[in-house]
Amino acid sequence: MNELKFPEGFEEVECPAEKTILLIGNKWSLLIIRELILADRPLRYNELAKNLKKISSRTLSKKLKNMASYGIIKKTIIDDSPIKVEYTLTEKGRELYKVTQPMADWSKKWHKF
């Protein structure tokens, strides 16, 4: 595994819940995690881009790079022709369903959909 790299100031944050927010507390990270959980298999960059319709290529690349550096997803390069790049949740990433599911449950109970 590559060395992990967290956002600036991450190590100094004392509240555990706040650390989680620092890593996944934004729209696109949540949606990428959801895609990977639902797919339950590695997804190629193009599959993610297709499913997350409105995401720009720049944002998707940046989010994937960050999430890999946090140890949430793993990037695999397959030496095929053409070369394939796949992303999969790590064990740390898969366990995020324990966080995102309660988030969704709370919201469904208290807001209109």
Add this chain to the structure above:
Amino acid sequence: MNELKFPEGFEEVECPAEKTILLIGNKWSLLIIRELILADRPLRYNELAKNLKKISSRTLSKKLKNMASYGIIKKTIIDDSPIKVEYTLTEKGRELYKVTQPMADWSKKWHKF
């Protein structure tokens, strides 16, 4: 109960977990919720300000106002001398422990503290 008011674009968000992040996905909101959960009683503005050492008065006021407008906390004005202002979690707010606890658990498992 006063009419609820959500952030701009909130109603259009389709992902329930994302709605939760929109409401509580920031450091100070999480810490205010934690204070109120731990206290398990109404807290006065000054108590919150004292416990959240580094928060500015402006930020605390703004966060409390927002969280009241989301239906997460309730502001009560007590006609005493001097007038007291107390904040308490609503039922919607109390149920956020189901979200913040898994956030903390995940972080504690995967990061150093």
